[in-house]
Amino acid sequence: MTNTESTPVLELSGVRKTFGSVTALADGSLTVHPGSIHALVGENGAGKSTLIKIVAGLHQRDAGTFRFRGQDVAFSSTAEAKNAGIAVIYQEPTLFPDLSVTENIFMGRQPRSRAGRIDKQAMIAEAERIFTRLGVDLDPRRPAQGLSIADQQIIEIAKAISLDAHLLIMDEPTAALSGVEVERLFAVARSLRDEGRGIVFISHRFDEIFDLCDTITVMRDGAYVGTTPTHQTTNDELVTMMVGREVTELYPKTPAEIGETVLEVEGLTAAGVFSDVSFTVRAGEIVGLAGLVGAGRSEIARAVFGVDPYDAGTVRMHGRSVGKHSPTAAINAGMALVPEDRRQQGLVVESSVARNIGAAIRSRLARLGLISAASENRAAGPWASRLQVKTSALSMNAATMSGGNQQKVAIAKWLATDPKLLIIDEPTRGIDVGTKSEVHRLLSQLAGEGMAILMISSELPEVLGMADRVLVISEGRISAELSREEATAEKVMHAATARHEAIREEAVA
Amino acid sequence: GDGGNGGDAGSDGEDLNITFLPKNLGNPYFDTSNAGGAEAIEEFGGSYSEVGPQEATPDGQVQYINTAAQQGEDALVISANDPSAICDALNEARDVGVAVVTFDSDTSPDCRDLFINQASAEGIASAQVELVAEQIGGEGQIAILSAAANATNQNHWIELMEAELEANYPDIELVDVVYGDDDDQRSFDQTAALLQTHSDLDAIVSPTTVGIAAAARYISDSNYAGEVAVTGLGTPNQMREYIEDGTVEAFALWNPEDLGYLAAWAAHALATGEIEGNEGDTFEAGRLGEYTVGEDGEVLLGDPFVFTAENIDDFDF
Amino acid sequence: MSTAQRLIRNVLASRETAIVLVILAVIAVATSMNQSFLFSGQGWRDLLLTPSILIVMAVGSAIVIITRNVDLSVGSTLAITAYLTGRLFIDIPGIPVVAVVLIGILVGAGLGLINGALVAFGKVPALVVTLGTMYIYRGAVLTWAGSDRINASDMPREFLRLGTYQVATIPLLTIVAVVVLLAAAYWLASTRSGREMYAIGSNPEAATLYGLPTTKRVITAFVVGGALAGLAGVMYAARYGTVSSGAGMGWELQAIGAAVIGGIAIFGGSGTVWGAAFGAILLMTINRTLPIIGIPDFWQRAVVGALIIGAIVLDRYLAARQSRKLQEARQR
Amino acid sequence: MTTTTPAPAAAESVQLGERRRRYANYHRPWWFRAFITTEFLIIALLALVWLWATVSVENFSGPLTVRYLLLDIAPLMMIALPMTLVIITGQIDLSVASIMGLSSVLVGIFHVEWGLSIPVAGALAILVGILCGGLNGFLVAYVKLPSLAVTIGTMALFRGIAVGLLGTTALTDFDPEWTSLATSSLGESRVPAVVVPVVVLIAVFAVLLHFTPFGRGLYDIGHNEEAARFSGVNVARSQMTTFILSGAVSALAGIFYTLRFGNSRGDNATGLELEVIAAVLLGGVLIFGGRGALHGVIAGVLLIGVISSALRLEGVTVNVINIIIGVLLIASVMAPQIVSGLQRWRPGKEKR
Numbered sequence A: 001m002t003n004t005e006s007t008p009v010l011e012l013s014g015v016r017k018t019f020g021s022v023t024a025l026a027d028g029s030l031t032v033h034p035g036s037i038h039a040l041v042g043e044n045g046a047g048k049s050t051l052i053k054i055v056a057g058l059h060q061r062d063a064g065t066f067r068f069r070g071q072d073v074a075f076s077s078t079a080e081a082k083n084a085g086i087a088v089i090y091q092e093p094t095l096f097p098d099l100s101v102t103e104n105i106f107m108g109r110q111p112r113s114r115a116g117r118i119d120k121q122a123m124i125a126e127a128e129r130i131f132t133r134l135g136v137d138l139d140p141r142r143p144a145q146g147l148s149i150a151d152q153q154i155i156e157i158a159k160a161i162s163l164d165a166h167l168l169i170m171d172e173p174t175a176a177l178s179g180v181e182v183e184r185l186f187a188v189a190r191s192l193r194d195e196g197r198g199i200v201f202i203s204h205r206f207d208e209i210f211d212l213c214d215t216i217t218v219m220r221d222g223a224y225v226g227t228t229p230t231h232q233t234t235n236d237e238l239v240t241m242m243v244g245r246e247v248t249e250l251y252p253k254t255p256a257e258i259g260e261t262v263l264e265v266e267g268l269t270a271a272g273v274f275s276d277v278s279f280t281v282r283a284g285e286i287v288g289l290a291g292l293v294g295a296g297r298s299e300i301a302r303a304v305f306g307v308d309p310y311d312a313g314t315v316r317m318h319g320r321s322v323g324k325h326s327p328t329a330a331i332n333a334g335m336a337l338v339p340e341d342r343r344q345q346g347l348v349v350e351s352s353v354a355r356n357i358g359a360a361i362r363s364r365l366a367r368l369g370l371i372s373a374a375s376e377n378r379a380a381g382p383w384a385s386r387l388q389v390k391t392s393a394l395s396m397n398a399a400t401m402s403g404g405n406q407q408k409v410a411i412a413k414w415l416a417t418d419p420k421l422l423i424i425d426e427p428t429r430g431i432d433v434g435t436k437s438e439v440h441r442l443l444s445q446l447a448g449e450g451m452a453i454l455m456i457s458s459e460l461p462e463v464l465g466m467a468d469r470v471l472v473i474s475e476g477r478i479s480a481e482l483s484r485e486e487a488t489a490e491k492v493m494h495a496a497t498a499r500h501e502a503i504r505e506e507a508v509a
Numbered sequence B: 001g002d003g004g005n006g007g008d009a010g011s012d013g014e015d016l017n018i019t020f021l022p023k024n025l026g027n028p029y030f031d032t033s034n035a036g037g038a039e040a041i042e043e044f045g046g047s048y049s050e051v052g053p054q055e056a057t058p059d060g061q062v063q064y065i066n067t068a069a070q071q072g073e074d075a076l077v078i079s080a081n082d083p084s085a086i087c088d089a090l091n092e093a094r095d096v097g098v099a100v101v102t103f104d105s106d107t108s109p110d111c112r113d114l115f116i117n118q119a120s121a122e123g124i125a126s127a128q129v130e131l132v133a134e135q136i137g138g139e140g141q142i143a144i145l146s147a148a149a150n151a152t153n154q155n156h157w158i159e160l161m162e163a164e165l166e167a168n169y170p171d172i173e174l175v176d177v178v179y180g181d182d183d184d185q186r187s188f189d190q191t192a193a194l195l196q197t198h199s200d201l202d203a204i205v206s207p208t209t210v211g212i213a214a215a216a217r218y219i220s221d222s223n224y225a226g227e228v229a230v231t232g233l234g235t236p237n238q239m240r241e242y243i244e245d246g247t248v249e250a251f252a253l254w255n256p257e258d259l260g261y262l263a264a265w266a267a268h269a270l271a272t273g274e275i276e277g278n279e280g281d282t283f284e285a286g287r288l289g290e291y292t293v294g295e296d297g298e299v300l301l302g303d304p305f306v307f308t309a310e311n312i313d314d315f316d317f
Numbered sequence C: 001m002s003t004a005q006r007l008i009r010n011v012l013a014s015r016e017t018a019i020v021l022v023i024l025a026v027i028a029v030a031t032s033m034n035q036s037f038l039f040s041g042q043g044w045r046d047l048l049l050t051p052s053i054l055i056v057m058a059v060g061s062a063i064v065i066i067t068r069n070v071d072l073s074v075g076s077t078l079a080i081t082a083y084l085t086g087r088l089f090i091d092i093p094g095i096p097v098v099a100v101v102l103i104g105i106l107v108g109a110g111l112g113l114i115n116g117a118l119v120a121f122g123k124v125p126a127l128v129v130t131l132g133t134m135y136i137y138r139g140a141v142l143t144w145a146g147s148d149r150i151n152a153s154d155m156p157r158e159f160l161r162l163g164t165y166q167v168a169t170i171p172l173l174t175i176v177a178v179v180v181l182l183a184a185a186y187w188l189a190s191t192r193s194g195r196e197m198y199a200i201g202s203n204p205e206a207a208t209l210y211g212l213p214t215t216k217r218v219i220t221a222f223v224v225g226g227a228l229a230g231l232a233g234v235m236y237a238a239r240y241g242t243v244s245s246g247a248g249m250g251w252e253l254q255a256i257g258a259a260v261i262g263g264i265a266i267f268g269g270s271g272t273v274w275g276a277a278f279g280a281i282l283l284m285t286i287n288r289t290l291p292i293i294g295i296p297d298f299w300q301r302a303v304v305g306a307l308i309i310g311a312i313v314l315d316r317y318l319a320a321r322q323s324r325k326l327q328e329a330r331q332r
Numbered sequence D: 001m002t003t004t005t006p007a008p009a010a011a012e013s014v015q016l017g018e019r020r021r022r023y024a025n026y027h028r029p030w031w032f033r034a035f036i037t038t039e040f041l042i043i044a045l046l047a048l049v050w051l052w053a054t055v056s057v058e059n060f061s062g063p064l065t066v067r068y069l070l071l072d073i074a075p076l077m078m079i080a081l082p083m084t085l086v087i088i089t090g091q092i093d094l095s096v097a098s099i100m101g102l103s104s105v106l107v108g109i110f111h112v113e114w115g116l117s118i119p120v121a122g123a124l125a126i127l128v129g130i131l132c133g134g135l136n137g138f139l140v141a142y143v144k145l146p147s148l149a150v151t152i153g154t155m156a157l158f159r160g161i162a163v164g165l166l167g168t169t170a171l172t173d174f175d176p177e178w179t180s181l182a183t184s185s186l187g188e189s190r191v192p193a194v195v196v197p198v199v200v201l202i203a204v205f206a207v208l209l210h211f212t213p214f215g216r217g218l219y220d221i222g223h224n225e226e227a228a229r230f231s232g233v234n235v236a237r238s239q240m241t242t243f244i245l246s247g248a249v250s251a252l253a254g255i256f257y258t259l260r261f262g263n264s265r266g267d268n269a270t271g272l273e274l275e276v277i278a279a280v281l282l283g284g285v286l287i288f289g290g291r292g293a294l295h296g297v298i299a300g301v302l303l304i305g306v307i308s309s310a311l312r313l314e315g316v317t318v319n320v321i322n323i324i325i326g327v328l329l330i331a332s333v334m335a336p337q338i339v340s341g342l343q344r345w346r347p348g349k350e351k352r
């Protein structure tokens, strides 16, 4: 129900942005009409976020035209864009942890009584109004500190709504949201659309796009590829537009013969996060950890790998128990963990590709306790090339790489340790389809060579496609163990949500 | 200069480089004494320079002693922050031919050539005791506000004062000795603390110019004005208003200007080889006339002088 | 829960209250040892007078620290304005006291502006910039004053009397400090710009994304901090009557210490100027108490250090408990 | 342990995509990496200043200069080494000068008052230094408190204990053999003997920082603590180590200081921490951690030393020297901005 005759709220064409040598955006074009939800899709590094940041006034474009509500504009600061009526939800939540939820929403725009004094009561009341509209119950006075990622997103959304802007931009807002929360967000988005606002929605999840959006614009390598109404296109068409080639079918798990037990976890418990978790992973086997966001899967993985402590239970590799709360011990025992958050946990993005890939094997690279750049480069080169990392030299630092490439470096770093067990958390979160299938192919190859793999994923198809066995986690406990044969979407979702739903019912009531 | 002796000293004093190194800069007492030094050097036509640390610490002084040695100064006139800590440095300087004269505060005799003593310790001690005794009518509690707790001269005086009190003033009780480190704010707060702790204190004796000024100022606008007497060693300019407003009856001091003046002439005598610095040597000190080197290479300036409302206006330093 | 209840609970739980209690305890001890500590005109006056200068400095430092910055140069700034005060009286005979105070504040603000500009535009960490300007400002005043020193006799009586003047037994300097405190507290708690200070300190990157005028606010913080240091300089001259170029050495750390003890988080975003002020009072009162309870006041610095450590350890403990509460709150 | 890396062997098996890629090791030519660096800037500056001093400062080329110069910067140089490590991990240690003062006081008390020999007294003082560093390290690494706040506190605490123990008195009668050893020269030369331990320390720290997994770990911690933890770097222990090193070396410097000036006072070396930090940052170490190299730091220390020495000879007073150091300090942190302006864009991560 796009009303094409009205003047577009946002018009970008031929927009260009370079950062030093990197061309983030070659030819960005996007036209958004009021009363429309417009999807912006593309591989990692396609330039979506950059485009958004230009609209938001965070970056200034080097070339191209930028019209907002028919006017030519050039925002020199986010403040200008905001005042013009553009609200943006960025890829990563950006809150003030020390301040109350309410202040986070109204910072800089607090309702004022006479003498410029902030009217705290009015402010809190307004916040409560927005929360009821979003159907969440959050104490508007509590500090933002310690909110779950999901709740943090909710605040971001509340922020954007309270602006009541003409254009609302959401850059992968759902990446960390659970099903229920996504539904709520969509409801709000739709009602905003019906109020005649323009909405731009960036996501890598096609199901969401087809569910929510009426128009889709595709980008590739920083350039505009095309725009189509949602109902006139298909999943595969989109993928081809994005990648520029047919993508080899996803989830190509090739059956490998299962060997002896590698990892044994028994009665693992960490108060308040997970309890009594027991499972095994065998050589050549991919075990999937499914569950809702916040179920505690990452925590389990972190505890097994020794990054977090645990209160009770044992972790054994090849029958020998592994010292708790010591990644070093885990690494020496042959474990590797590719964590869920690349930029914060997976890599030291400010340092070079070579150093990153060498990071986990330094003690092995060292001779007589001494290590040299040469030895690091020697070790890193082959791995970078095996994973087809896109970089000009090993001395480039990872900061400017796109999500997909960073993930490749992170995986290379851990494969370099020659692990017997690979724990990989959200292997393809925020990664484009092209890279995605590469990663999947890699995983099954590794399994084929007899590596034991524990894969955490929030994407059901991925789990079902890749895993030989599926463990479903719900609120920190294993609620089901399903073989590849028995594992179906219904069974997994049921095991993952059963108790959640019960709780949510009474929460809403 | 006066007299043939001074005259020909002048002629061969032409090219003398003499450095004055006070305990610390920003201390009016040394400004005055060094001014005297400058005056003397003017007279015999050498070149005068003053350097010094910000805080009165020995390690601060060492760097300047070293520099003087590097520059090959002819003489170094210094008031020591520590009797032994700066000895090595001084001796290194003497090895490269720098004549070392200490004044106001001495080092151990074996690391300087001459010490210009402002007044015999006995003289200073008894002068202050007399002053305080007559101001509090021979009986009561007194406290001492000194400079740094290891300032050689101060401690020596305090010992002698204690002895003097023991001997001749049984009714005067010395209740406390505190240290203001020749730092104005610290001395000020120390005074406050003193009066706080000893509620029936009758007098504060401060054998340091910074201390006495701070004490006088605190008392002058506190409720203790008129009740607690302040005396000790001070400079007229700092003390003038407290003499005038009656906070302070009288205080003592030698003339620091003469002290520096004499030190400079002594340095001149050594640098020109006029004297060796041995006991009995005599040298001409410009307007102050002739002086004789005593035992341990000490030269005594004279007796301390008592400033009162009557005479204070005759002085400006 | 009603606002009243919440208010009461906050007051009881707050760091500020805790410190006030400690201060009262200290005073009680000191007084029990020596009546005149509290119950003599002099004791009462010193009790109020001694902390007043540090309060002004601490409030300034607090404002800067809240924006996730720090100003090490305030001690040197104090020295400059204190000496300037004296010079003005000497060089411009009969200059009105008000003019001198204003000039002092302005000069302080100017010096703060230099810091702020370097930090905000040069994108250089405040710790380094103000470490540099601390050297520079101190060096400047040392060069300017040389070994010269301002004596009480150089300054007009009426100005010096301000240092000890009392209104209903309350020293004027204390009143000045309290006014500064109230103004700062209102600004930070109840105005947009004030709250933005906290936001910027709490998460600078977010502040930029959010479109807050980060640069402007940071500069403001430094200017205000500098102005207060300047005012403190004038107060110093009035209180101590003598100004040497070494005035206020090490005060920057006292001020920061006071702020930290008062619950200002060293990396910004939380704490109140009330806390900072109470921290200052606590430090100074302990100073004066030590000799009375028979501890040589050389140990004062050790006590200050212990207090700072204690304060931040306490904060960490409370913070940990807090976030555990929030976690649990979310889990149900 | 193993002499060859397992990487290539294992990598053979895994092969994404068909084409192999070879990567250049560096994206910058060698001269760029060598000369367009903050370190090189500071070294060049040092050379210039030295040149200027020898040419135009009277007596600078004199025999005593080098001797006094080295004696003066010895403590600065010693402490700058561990301070570099601390700052590279993104922390800071403001308490070093206070530890110096404390160890100075303790050596005095142990030797002068208790009559222990200097080696024993020194060993005890260093032990205390290690404890002080340990306290800092514990609070920062294990209690996870911000080092700025912690060391502002311990700065006051340690200095307070030092001053508390001795008041303003000073202990001065040290065993002359040792005091003269502290200022003695190597053989006939004018070079003070203290350069030997200093050079040894420099060598040790250079290897530790630039050629060991531990050193690599320090950079990672400075960049991103969490990521370092995930790749098996023992963050807490590394930080603890850097602070203990800093405490121990500071105590050592304190002993040297005490013996050189033959006096042990509570306020010895007051304010030196700032000079040390100035020197380290001047040497191109990034205050936020993750960046910096030891040769730059050494140049930074020497620069401060040469400037002070030359200007003192010129009769310039210490306060002007301080102004110059301040200006240099600010300029030096501006420099990386300019340098990295020349170099590739890099995201401005600024938190500690």
Ligand SMILES: Nc1ncnc2c1ncn2[C@@H]1O[C@H](COP(=O)(O)OP(=O)(O)OP(=O)(O)O)[C@@H](O)[C@H]1O
Pocket: A019, A022, A023, A024, A025, A042, A043, A044, A045, A046, A047, A048, A049, A050, A051, A091, A400, A401, A402, A403, A404, A430, D345, D347
């Ligand atoms: N500040 C920057 N400096 C240098 N290069 C940058 C910068 N920001 C982005 N880039 C580069 O520009 C390209 C586009 O980045 P952008 O974040 O817009 O991609 P994206 O489409 O948002 O990817 P994703 O789906 O992973 O979020 C990437 O190659 C990235 O490395």
Ligand SMILES: Nc1ncnc2c1ncn2[C@@H]1O[C@H](COP(=O)(O)OP(=O)(O)OP(=O)(O)O)[C@@H](O)[C@H]1O
Pocket: A146, A147, A148, A149, A176, A272, A273, A291, A292, A293, A294, A295, A296, A297, A298, A299, A340, A426, A458, C330
């Ligand atoms: N940002 C956060 N701050 C504090 N606790 C969090 C945060 N995010 C999650 N948690 C808590 O940690 C536990 C596990 O969360 P986590 O997101 O790691 O689970 P997960 O199953 O790994 O979900 P994901 O799909 O995000 O990996 C839950 O109890 C959740 O409440």
Ligand SMILES: [Mg+2]
Pocket: A048, A049, A050, A091, A171
């Ligand atoms: Mg993006």
Ligand SMILES: [Mg+2]
Pocket: A297, A298, A299, A340, A425, A456
């Ligand atoms: Mg997870």
